[in-house]
Amino acid sequence: MPFRTVDDLVDTSIDNSRGEPENAGSRRVPLAPLVETLCENDVPIVYQVVCQPAGSLQSLADEYGFDLESEVVTIGDRIADFLFPQPEPEERTKPRVVTPAYRARLEALERRDHRRVFQTSVRAVALTRGDSTKTTTAVHNLSGALGHLGGDFHEIQGHVVTDDDFHTGLTPPGTQLYKTLIDRTCLESTYDDLGNRFPWTPYESPGIVVSASELPLFCLVDGDGLTARGQRALETRHSERTGLPLPPAHQLTRYTGTGQALCRPLTDDRQPTAQRFVLPPDLQDRHLLIVGDTGSGKSVLTTGAMLSNTTATAGPEILFDYKGGGTAEEYLQTHYAAAGGLDADTVQYFDLTKMLPALTLFDIGPLLDAGLSREEARSRIAGHYEEILAGLMGEEQYYGATESTKAIRNHLRALYDPIHGLDAISHKDLYSALQRTLSDRTPPPTSDERLTEYFAGLLERDRDVFNMVLGGAVARVETIATDDRLAPLFDYVHTESEAEHGDSVQDPGRELRFDDATQIEPERESDQTRNPHFDFIDVIDDDCVVIFDFGGMEERVKRALTLVLLSNMWSALKARAEAPDTPPNPPQVNLYLEEAKDVAATQLVDTLLSQGRSFGLSIMLGVQFPSQLDSPDPSNQTYEEALNEIGTLVVGNVSIEDDLAKTLATDDVPPRKVARRLAAIRHGEWLIRPAAEFGAPPARPFLGRSLAPPRGHPASDEPLTGEQKRAFDAAFESITLETWRRSGLGHESEPTQAVHTDSSDDSDGDEPAHSESSLRVDSLLPHTKRFPDCVVYDEAIDALCCGACENRYDPTIEGMKRAIECCHSLEGVDADDIPVCEINLKLTPAEREASEWSDRQLLFLQAVYNAQQLRYDPLEYDILSDSMLRLQEYVGIDNDDVTPLLEADVLRHDTDHPHRLYTVSSDGRAAIGESYRRGVDYGHGVGDLEESSQHVLGIEVTRQYLEAAYAQSADSSVMEVIPYYDLDDQHRLDLAGIDADGEIVVTAEVERINNDYHRAVPEDFDKMASCEPEEAIWVVMKQVDGHKVLSALNDPLVGEPRVEKTYAKTTPPQQFRIDTPGMTAIYPADWLREQF
Template sequence: MGADDRTKANSHAPLTVLIDHFASTDHPIVFQAAFEGEPDLTAAGEYHIDEIEHGRETLWDEAAVALEELLRGPKNSESSSPRSESLSESQSERIAEIRNEDWGHTFTTNLRAVTVPTSPSRSDTSEIDHYLRNLSTVFDPLAGDYYKLEGETLHGKGALERSKRKRSRRCFNRVLEGEVVSGGKLSRSEPDLHLDPAELCNLVIVPSTEHLTDEAVKETHANPESRTALPGLDAAQRRQYTTGMVLGQDANSAVEGPLRLPPGRQTRHWLLCGATGSGKSQVTNRILRSLAETTPGPNVLFEPKGDNMCLNYLMAHYQKFGDLDDVYYFREPGTLPAISFFDIRPALEAGHDRETAVKEKADHFHALMRMILGAEKHEQAFVANEILTFLIYALFDPKHGDDVFGLDDFVDAATRMHRHQELPGISDINADIHDSLASQFAKDEHQFDTTMGAVLNRLNRLKEDRHLHWMLRYKPGRKSNGDDLYGFHQQETHFDFSEFLDEDVTILFDLGDLTLDAQRGFTTVLLSNLWHAIQRRRRTNPENVVNVILEEAAPFVATELVADQLLPQGRSSGLSLGFIMQYPEQVKSWDDGNGAYEELLTEVHTKLIGDISMTDRFAKTFTHDELSVEDVRNRNNRMAAGEWFTKLVSPGFGEDRPAPLTLHSMPIVSGHPESDEPLTAAEQQQFDEELLPEVIERTEDEYGLYVPTHEDAMEWSNWSDTDQWADAPPVPDGDEREETDEREVVDPEVETEDADAQQPFDEFGPDDGDDDRPDERDDSDLTAQADLSDSSEAETTDNDPADVASGAVFFDPPTDEEECPVPDRELHRRRLSRDDAIFLKRVLDAMNRDLPGYTLLEGMDELQEDLDEVDVEVLIEQELLERGKVDRRPYYTVLPAGREVLGETLTAEEGIGDLGEKTPHKVGVELLVRWLEILEEVDRVVRYYQQSSETVFDVAAFGADDDLVWVGEVEMSSNNAEAVVSDYEKMAAVDADVVWAFPSRDDAREIANVLADAERLPGSVSGRAARSFAQIQERVESFEAAGMTTVQTFRKMEKKVTGDSS
């Protein structure tokens, strides 16, 4: 443009159009805006305005004025004054435009574009010429009334080809070097623009996506505005987050190092949410190790996923500190903490009165039951829950009770109340409790039996998992008369969080190998102990923080123990709770009306959120100034893996909370196997052979509870069949049976706790929860219960369960059509009921795949839901039936004696079953069939495929061409190594892949090592290769053995076929 035209019209963001052009071409192209600052041109701008006002703004005007002065003489000063009153409209606008420019800050700017033909053809070059001519029009909006922009195509200049190349090369070098070129004063055109900052920004700052076309956004892979980085913290704020727990890296901060949460702000609690695979575990490992480095006090992790997170942390800890001396590792169920749950001694030591301590313990017990049963089912049985509460009060009676008791004592008290209408000793101060319990004895006998059945069923749910049972029965400092096994472990061993509150230790609870119920039960028991510990804590160091991290935390946040006690009240005792879950709304599904979700949002002040769907309520906690709820949701929905939308706690009391910011995950913590700095081979060997065994042994010796095996029980116990029958319920009226020596009822007064512990109370029927109806308390209803057949009018009888009303019962009530398969005389001789025989027949039909509407993947308890008089324990005692489990579901096997009673056989033929096969094995076969059916190469699957008269495969799978592609073996726990080797050789002999299915990971490892000992596999499965099932599977597959291609567990197969990725 001209030398005097040092301004331009307002820009129309030419880069928007330029990017659209780029998106429409297939040629590589580069655009460059090279600029450099100019000296202050304010005086030049004022001179320019003066020239316009005096009519000298162009060379022609200058010549005209000079000629006029030559002919007429110089004008006097008065006549040479500005002639603003005679300025044209265009000249006035011109002056206004000049005055709008920032002449104090201007830049000399060159605009260049370089493109390269994709082929040397002439047509391709012509296409580029046309494209560049169109491209030059992009900057037309920069032109004004007194100047315009013209594009110059350099390769078209010069008469000779050599001249063209030389000029083009020179200009291309300017692009490479970013050189800025300016023109001469006398030239009519110049290669440079003179722009103020606002104008220059429109040429160097890419417009936001809302100003681009959809095609431009797509082709340029532009980030939407919601993906642009938030400004982050200013330097003063940022310096307040430089000590303590590592949260992540703030890419926009000039302050070096990761952003950290200071110890003094950790007690405001924190939340980490993200989808599966978002990197939560890596963030947690980094957090945990940084706490060990920077924050005094214990660090506790509850880890239920079983994905080696605890082991990976131990390696990272070792790499950083050189040892594991300050770590305790409870790898459940191998190492149980020796904790006593029904124990009010810690609360009494904290100064609480006895009544408050007992009430809290009762509340914590019901929190535990909600974890096991689910809140809805737990609350259904109001009367049963009330009885359990009053029994707890009675067992803690200040005169006749104790300060600690075990689950077996609890079961014994409930059993005596049921069988003999006996109550624990209760002092006068608790007379109201005695009266409430005694009032149950006035009920109709059937109603009383059903209510007490619900009580005992609840207690026996706590006994289903052997390890949870042993932890709940533990009562350190007390002995149990008549319990041979109680003294098996060291009585003085005791785990209590109060011992660690002022210690710099890390405590890991690895719960991945426990059942879901046991995981939740363990965690609730430990959190209860933690609550009593922090209540009696006297905090001497304000920097000392008890950091507790809960993975999969949603169910626990919803409990009153956490929502009403630990979360709002723990802060004053230096407790910091870190909750990790997929999304915060998970808490709502567990919230039983105590406002836990709102408590989570208000009490947790630091939040790190990955790419999850946010509700408006949760997004509102991130709003700040101009960041609306919609902005928050849009930004969070576009978080990439490893990015965390973060809201920080305020740096101090009375200070403003920082605006939300985006943090990036730190690199995987060193020492982790997947990090850039894993353990060296020598370090790994020392960890595996010395440090890990040592930390496990030390944890067991100091704080572990030993759970005896079944072999221990046989060796140490003097149990007999008679003892085991001690827990059987009384025979209901109308079904009294003749007593014989075969079934001797032992005096309840001499029952041992172990008899209680071993005898399940399934005979009381399903826990239907209907004993909580209002009229159960009404004595007038006792007469209404007389006619039990009038179920349509009965409001409260427990034989009209809610589960039946909702359609949960699998079978309709037995009718005359379902005939009893055993003659009455035989039933009487064996002291069996008709329901016993019908149940036995149903189980056998299910085993023979001959029970309509039933599959073996459903469990077998439902087969007895409509049979009120069935007594499974009697069938088991008479060796007619055997109980088993698959993945926590109960199953039964009809034994040979049971088949003889029924006069039927177990079907052994292709597609149905095998000789001598028990139900858990059949379930494994069914799972293996379903697993094979989803494989792409499999067209059909045959159960119990008979290849020859002597060769039968549990499962065989065929391809589309009917060729054998897989064979499979379901291998249960076995001490018969020869049978295992025989199965291996049978399958190794066929030209097909081979899958082995096992009930558990331990069985897979054991059988693989049996085959290794027999030299059928080239190596064993032990050490690091046996830590998880995935590692066992990887190890086996690496052998490429002819008779074992891969291995599966029942649970893994079920998750695969059901699509359950949890």
């Protein structure tokens, strides 16, 4: 006959909830009384249910049902049926009525499924270790815990046996029951035994026969239906807190040995294995992402992984302690305990709140040494600088003004010019160059033709547009230039010194004072005199540890410093890869970037993740949740790189990452379950997806538990204490000091006090303040920065020598031509490389000594004056095509030495269109002793008084045009072209073409647009018209100037309009069709240069 089923009890519970609420709780959950009883007792109790299939009992059930219908069930029924037999069914005249008692049994029998039944044994054992009274009480309470599971016709009764009960065998009853439990014995049912057949004897059996719907009553617990006490006692584990099967042993074996020790894998019953999970070095370049909220144990995991990896790889371990939570010092303590000390040669510690690394950020020297071209090196530095600014300002804001960013990039490239620039510059140089271009419209000099054209085009812009472009560039650079916390790092330029040997700077006599172990205060020497140096190019091949501790710095400054350091590292890695002497497998660089959420989403980190592997870089990136890597910039794929390209994922508690769940999902564990598991994971536990070798199947994700903190860590079982801690503090102070000495900078800029020296007090006979008094001033060959590769200048004999056969030639332009053509050809030499050879500075040594200008500045003034006087061979310098930047190169003068000449107005900057032109003023002529005589230096046919170089260029290009188009043409009556043609004492034509009779046939005016052109243009028109020429030609410097001339003639300040015709602003002046006495054509000088 059936027991109650789960459905019966639930239904009863629902009914009783209305009428008998006191029974509802126990009936709703069948085993609730059992659990409650177990909770009430503090003795160990084991409850066991053992079952085995018993096949089908349907035939027996049918037989028993027939007996019930026949009412022949008990012995008494059989006796009565024998004495008073009932008629056979076919002989009955009416249906037989079954008694209510048997009818109830028959209905219950029909409800039960007899086709799948189980033999079941239920037992419980209470263990006694002392006082047996509690145990006896517990088992008696337990004996009735299942009584409510009985049905209307069956009862569940508990029988208590103890070792004290009477027994005949050798084993006491209690011990025998415990042995039965250990053996998991399933007892057979004994309902048909002879002992159950005696009258008035109840049918009993230790083996219970139950159906499939009745079995759960004895063994399944619904946690939600237990009493509160029962729920607390069981602490039922949700599915997301259960274990995961480990990968096969042959896969886990791959992650043993040396490397980054990360955790201990957990078995499917959440027990840690004896073997640690270690990421080997050859899988580290696939990178590692650690995800976990605050307090999950990322810092301890990072410390342990970094420490274990120091002996596994030959490259550096570089830690960015971005959050400043003490991880840096904690690592140093573990390193001290493991290595027995801190070696300043292998450990560097930068407390960035007190010192900065002495980086020369704008140094292309290492890149050039690695074999890169200058163009590639300077473009790469410019690109890294832009990445830093974009990361600091935000990419959208920085790149929002394309022309401004282009100006920054091209100014920086110009400062690395092979002739005018340097290999190492400071950020201050860039800032000054941009400000100079903005305020003085004087871009940096460059020998690069494309940059020259760019700057010329920039200066041609409308003034408002120009100011907007340069203003935007200056504003962006000011982000760093005006920040005293960042500017020292960007402005520092390391210079090699004879005192440097190996990796350190020998610095005897230096005195430092430490207020505490980390407070550095230089007393006597500045950064410049100490000459510290740090560059990742010197680190990436060393087996060392470098730690950057950001402490409590402002987030914006943290971000800038991190981008600077990462940019320098990336530049060093690429330079190493391109160096010809780099071995095939250079040491791996291991970067630990913890909690760097402010920079993790930048383009630079995206580049490191996607390309770093090819350059020997391994990154361990720690974040609280992967979406911190997401960037609004669609070109930045850091988030996607992290989820899809990072090989090893170590993920702790995180609850809002759907994409991460998809990344970790498998066929067995879908994303929804992964997300629930990550949300429920405990601190100190991780879900791990390890990287796999190329071609090998990846291991399935598994659970791991954090390793114990390494020895020396404050949270470990063996922290540094007592004498050991004091020794560590001393070692920590020592490496901090040594890092400062070799590689550290102060935060604040250090002003340099000018030193004034009175020569009269110079008792040592040092050279006078005029340091270049011995400079040669009769030739530029010793000074030039440009020279043909096929020619050598021998200063000792003052001769030019053929580079192939060593034949000697005069140090003149004629000698230069002969030297080149000796074993080479003029056509094969860049004309810009042929310098001005001869120069004659007309000052005595005493005059040069007394001058306020250096000899090199005087030489430059002389070279410019000679150029505007057209004294040079066109092969040396041609004013029509050569920028005066070439003269700077030939004199060997820096832009910083030219600026004072401009400020003193001894030199004037005319224009940068079509190229850079200077003019020597009257004061400048006096400074170099050049007289200016009428009829010789200016006057009819010679020149204008105070004429500019730009006007000279215009006159010369117009002269050549008139010579070709008129004087040399058989169709023209012009016989001679005379520049600076005097009409009378008050009027002069810029150029005149005269016939054989001396009559003016063609006039030409070179018009420079200045502030009074509205007055000057009509006057020049009237001057030419008065000559009644056949052609009156105007030459302007630019197309826009042609329209200004026409506008001044259309609407003069005085008098009637000289010209009626007008043209659209977009019409080139050479297309004007005008026929008036004072104007027949307007030509831009550039157009004339190209045509003739």
